[in-house]
Amino acid sequence: MATHGDTLATVRPRVGRGGGVRDRPVLLLVLGLVALVVALILGVGVGTVAIDPGDTLRIVGHRFLGLDIPVTWSPATETIVVELRLPRVLTAMLVGCALAVAGATFQGLLRNPLADPYVLGTASGAALGAAIAVLLPVRLVFLEFGLIQGFAFIGALAAIYAVYKLSRIGGLSPLTSLLLTGYAVGSLLAAGLAMAMYLSGAALRQIFTYLLGSFDDATWPRFLATLPIILIASVAIMLRARSLNGLLLGEQAAAHLGIDVRHERRILLALATLVTAAAVAISGLIGFVGLVVPHVVRLLVGPSARLVLPLSAIGGAALLAYADILARVAGGIPVGVVTAIIGAPFFLLILRRARTGYEV
Amino acid sequence: MFPSSPSARRRVPPGAIATLMVALAFVLAACSVAGSSGAPPSPSVAFATITPVATPVPTTTTSPTPAPAFPATLTDDEGSAVTLKAEPQKIVSLTPASTEILFALGAGPRVVATTDFDDYPPAAVALPHVASYTAVDVEKIVGLGADLVIAGGNAFNPPEAITRLRGLGVPVLVVYAPDVAGVLKDIDLVGAAVGRADVSTAMTATMQAGFYAVAAATAGLPKPRTFYELDTSTGPIYTVADASFTEQMITLAGGDPITSGSKTDFAIPLEKLITADPELILLGDAAYGVTADQVKGRSGWKVMTAVKTGAIRPVNDLIVTRPGPRLVDGLRDLALAIHPDLVLPSFAPIPPAP
Amino acid sequence: MSAPIVELDAVTAAYRERRVLLDVSLRIEAGELVALIGPNGAGKSTLLAVATGLLRPLAGVVRLDGEPVETLERLEVARRMAVVPGAANLPFATRVEEVVALGRLPHEDPFRGARPADRAAIAGAIERVGIGHLLGRDARELSLGERQLVLIAMAVAQAAPILILDEPTVHLDLRHQVEAMELLVDLNERDGTTIIAVLHDLTLAAHFFPRLVLLDGGRVVADGPPPEVLRPDRIREVFGVDPGFVRLPQPTA
Numbered sequence: 001m002a003t004h005g006d007t008l009a010t011v012r013p014r015v016g017r018g019g020g021v022r023d024r025p026v027l028l029l030v031l032g033l034v035a036l037v038v039a040l041i042l043g044v045g046v047g048t049v050a051i052d053p054g055d056t057l058r059i060v061g062h063r064f065l066g067l068d069i070p071v072t073w074s075p076a077t078e079t080i081v082v083e084l085r086l087p088r089v090l091t092a093m094l095v096g097c098a099l100a101v102a103g104a105t106f107q108g109l110l111r112n113p114l115a116d117p118y119v120l121g122t123a124s125g126a127a128l129g130a131a132i133a134v135l136l137p138v139r140l141v142f143l144e145f146g147l148i149q150g151f152a153f154i155g156a157l158a159a160i161y162a163v164y165k166l167s168r169i170g171g172l173s174p175l176t177s178l179l180l181t182g183y184a185v186g187s188l189l190a191a192g193l194a195m196a197m198y199l200s201g202a203a204l205r206q207i208f209t210y211l212l213g214s215f216d217d218a219t220w221p222r223f224l225a226t227l228p229i230i231l232i233a234s235v236a237i238m239l240r241a242r243s244l245n246g247l248l249l250g251e252q253a254a255a256h257l258g259i260d261v262r263h264e265r266r267i268l269l270a271l272a273t274l275v276t277a278a279a280v281a282i283s284g285l286i287g288f289v290g291l292v293v294p295h296v297v298r299l300l301v302g303p304s305a306r307l308v309l310p311l312s313a314i315g316g317a318a319l320l321a322y323a324d325i326l327a328r329v330a331g332g333i334p335v336g337v338v339t340a341i342i343g344a345p346f347f348l349l350i351l352r353r354a355r356t357g358y359e360v
Numbered sequence: 361m362f363p364s365s366p367s368a369r370r371r372v373p374p375g376a377i378a379t380l381m382v383a384l385a386f387v388l389a390a391c392s393v394a395g396s397s398g399a400p401p402s403p404s405v406a407f408a409t410i411t412p413v414a415t416p417v418p419t420t421t422t423s424p425t426p427a428p429a430f431p432a433t434l435t436d437d438e439g440s441a442v443t444l445k446a447e448p449q450k451i452v453s454l455t456p457a458s459t460e461i462l463f464a465l466g467a468g469p470r471v472v473a474t475t476d477f478d479d480y481p482p483a484a485v486a487l488p489h490v491a492s493y494t495a496v497d498v499e500k501i502v503g504l505g506a507d508l509v510i511a512g513g514n515a516f517n518p519p520e521a522i523t524r525l526r527g528l529g530v531p532v533l534v535v536y537a538p539d540v541a542g543v544l545k546d547i548d549l550v551g552a553a554v555g556r557a558d559v560s561t562a563m564t565a566t567m568q569a570g571f572y573a574v575a576a577a578t579a580g581l582p583k584p585r586t587f588y589e590l591d592t593s594t595g596p597i598y599t600v601a602d603a604s605f606t607e608q609m610i611t612l613a614g615g616d617p618i619t620s621g622s623k624t625d626f627a628i629p630l631e632k633l634i635t636a637d638p639e640l641i642l643l644g645d646a647a648y649g650v651t652a653d654q655v656k657g658r659s660g661w662k663v664m665t666a667v668k669t670g671a672i673r674p675v676n677d678l679i680v681t682r683p684g685p686r687l688v689d690g691l692r693d694l695a696l697a698i699h700p701d702l703v704l705p706s707f708a709p710i711p712p713a714p
Numbered sequence: 715m716s717a718p719i720v721e722l723d724a725v726t727a728a729y730r731e732r733r734v735l736l737d738v739s740l741r742i743e744a745g746e747l748v749a750l751i752g753p754n755g756a757g758k759s760t761l762l763a764v765a766t767g768l769l770r771p772l773a774g775v776v777r778l779d780g781e782p783v784e785t786l787e788r789l790e791v792a793r794r795m796a797v798v799p800g801a802a803n804l805p806f807a808t809r810v811e812e813v814v815a816l817g818r819l820p821h822e823d824p825f826r827g828a829r830p831a832d833r834a835a836i837a838g839a840i841e842r843v844g845i846g847h848l849l850g851r852d853a854r855e856l857s858l859g860e861r862q863l864v865l866i867a868m869a870v871a872q873a874a875p876i877l878i879l880d881e882p883t884v885h886l887d888l889r890h891q892v893e894a895m896e897l898l899v900d901l902n903e904r905d906g907t908t909i910i911a912v913l914h915d916l917t918l919a920a921h922f923f924p925r926l927v928l929l930d931g932g933r934v935v936a937d938g939p940p941p942e943v944l945r946p947d948r949i950r951e952v953f954g955v956d957p958g959f960v961r962l963p964q965p966t967a
């Protein structure tokens with residue numbers, strides 16, 4: 001059959017243009033891991049107390065690798081490196097990974113490039129939970145998780161659950177319904193939060209600190225408790241990359257490509273929510289990571305979730321680790337401010353590149 | 361968003377009964393001692409014949425034989441048990457009041473860090489800072505090798521930081537004085553914590569006498585309706601909350617305090633203030649440049665008695681509201697602001713020990 | 715006699731409480747080239763929805779190779795039937811080859827993704843549909859017609875025995891319409907693919923498809939070769955227009 005395409009096209013056995021980072025995701029992966037290692041070293045070396053970098057490495061080697069190194073540092077220094085800085089850096093990476101994976105998942109699930117982990121009311125739910133925890137005259141600590149962390153976690157989950165249940169009512173397409181309900185519920189919860197803040201008096205400062213997000217209170221127990229949740233849920237999402245890819249052309253097309261849309265949507269929603277809730281519980285509300293990192297990754301390797309998810313995980317971890325370092329170096333400004341400063345210009349850049357709109 | 365005056369940042373406590381009891385105690389003591397004839401005692405007579413109700417002034421002129429004070433387990437104002445293995449040598453103070461107490465007790469040389477907003481004594485201002493209005497630098501405190509941290513209760517310092525420090529093995533003593541009696545208690549607590557219990561006992565006794573003297577001096581005087589202005593720069597009018605520390609101070613100083621009407625909210629609506637019609641306005645924000653003329657110029661304030669008679673006086677907010685060793689000075693200042701013709705017996709202010 | 719590859723057995727279906735298909739029975743054997751025609755609202759798209767298992771009929775059964783479609787897993791259905799989607803809006807920049815690659819989803823290893831066989835199928839589909847000149851371009855920036863061809867290529871890459879198209883020539887210019895039809899004929903003759911296409915263009919349908927199924931008001935009113943189905947009185951009755959007939963040269967085999 002003669003088509004004019006035949007004469008012009010050169011069909012390659014390997015589909016796609018050669019060259020560029022797009023065809024070498026492994027390279028990106030390695031670069032990302034290197035960036036993480038550097039972030040780890042930098043993160044542990046930076047702080048308000050000046051510590052000799054050599055000492056930092058020696059302490060890590062001595063404590064964690066079991067190397068036989070003569071102890072030449074003070075217990076205070078070791079405490080700072082091991083109990084304060086290390087969990088902080090690791091928590092930043094964990095939260096960054098969680099937010100980026102959740103963001104990529106929500107973007108793919110809702111087929112909306114503006115989606116982020118907080119799009120379905122998670123942020124407002126968590127914030128309201130935290131505010132209520134601050135206002136309650138109760139002191140409860142379990143595994144070093146205070147009332148704030150627990151209530152924030154529950155608040156996030158409860159918000160999405162409410163959104164999911166409410167979105168089933170009505171005749172709109174499930175995706176549109178989810179988005180709109182998420183907006184409505186989020187606004188309602190935000191109003192509740194404003195009320196709580198108004199009534200809080202002096203406790204306002206605590207609520208505010210939570211809203212801005214920080215890693216000041218990162219501890220080993222918190223990190224180790226949230227690590228399995230985030231890792232397992234993230235891996236579970238990555239194993240479902242195929243479903244996310246199928247959704248690229250819409251729910252009907254996905255069904256025709258063999259995806260059980262209803263089932264997959266429910267599971268992906270639950271997993272992404274779990275990841276977000278866990279991240280938000282230990283770090284407060286940090287924005288832009290979940291929105292921007294997946295887009296940057298897509299610019300580099302294309303929209304296939306099989307690549308976007310793991311690379312976003314690494315990218316998010318690195319971004320937040322460096323953002324925290326910057327925040328500390330800049331005098332302890334909230335890390336959410338740094339991610340906004342980095343993220344906003346990036347976001348504008350993405351918007352400029354997305355020249356085509358979404359025609360039906 | 362936040363009230364700008366530091367004292368307004370303090371959480372207001374429930375303590376109506378405590379306040380009443382303390383004030384009542386002073387007055388009752390004066391009455392009972394003055395004689396059973398029932399005649400209203402004249403302040404000077406009452407003062408001349410009574411002895412302070414407080415604990416007896418210990419005679420510590422001889423060199424003290426130190427009973428082994430450490431290791432010690434103290435209970436702080438939040439009920440936490442704090443164990444000190446040895447006498448603390450590297451003390452960190454996270455509230456300006458605690459800093460003043462430490463220096464007054466003679467533990468100044470052992471203080472290694474304070475806050476951004478410490479201002480007295482001058483020696484303390486030069487020390488490294490480990491806390492700001494919003495955050496506590498846990499890392500720096502650990503880095504300094506602190507063996508005692510004194511923090512402010514009622515969320516004055518972030519509770520998370522206190523938990524964090526304790527989790528890292530640093531003893532943290534949380535102090536919080538909801539009323540004047542609480543201040544003396546805290547001074548004793550800090551005294552015990554730094555091994556200067558003898559000094560603190562003497563100090564609290566002296567302070568108690570000082571409080572008593574002022575209360576006695578103002579006991580029979582007419583009490584003007586007093587409005588204590590904390591801050592109006594951000595819009596709402598901030599004043600003393602119900603059953604608060606400052607409210608108690610005003611009562612002891614011989615005033616009838618106008619409060620915000622709530623224990624947790626410092627703001628008073630203008631309408632309410634006008635209805636309360638203060639006879640005297642004390643400017644706690646005088647240090648920030650607020651003058652009597654400015655007050656007179658505020659719309660709606662003209663109708664108040666205090667504005668009509670010009671009874672608007674500045675007050676050194678720091679010593680009136682800071683729960684530290686200068687509180688007696690604060691009370692005396694306050695009393696003189698409320699009753700300018702008052703004659704108080706002399707009282708040597710407590711200086712920071714060298 | 716083996717079971718028909720697609721069979722609708724007395725299917726009644728509703729879409730939002732409005733009955734759109736009324737007691738429709740249809741048998742399509744493997745290797746057939748069938749066009750569904752009819753006026754707007756006749757139920758053509760609903761028939762496709764039912765046939766592909768997306769819409770559950772109120773009555774009747776849909777069978778693929780003799781098995782009721784509702785007993786089949788979606789993945790299995792996707793391996794048997796490829797559907798060319800309507801115009802899709804892509805949320806992210808997606809290259810043409812990446813869109814075509816989506817057609818391999820039902821065959822992909824869930825963990826390892828595309829394998830050489832998949833890549834070969836993708837390349838083959840691109841060549842067959844003739845969109846090699848579009849490689850590397852963002853699918854969102856293509857014209858509607860070009861995008862249509864890409865989606866057809868995606869369905870071709872799916873390499874399923876049944877290919878279903880819902881008005882595939884809507885945005886195509888004349889030459890591409892003809893080429894698309896010739897592609898379908900080629901797939902049918904060379905690979906034995908069963909083609910079921912909803913067409914609004916009676917000329918194209920009559921010219922390229924040996925079997926036409928005429929739907930009107932939710933019922934099958936005619937089913938057979940074009941001369942039989944497209945009788946003037948029937949066209950007048952169903953479409954409400956007076957047809958004129960022109961004899962076209964026969965398509966080359």
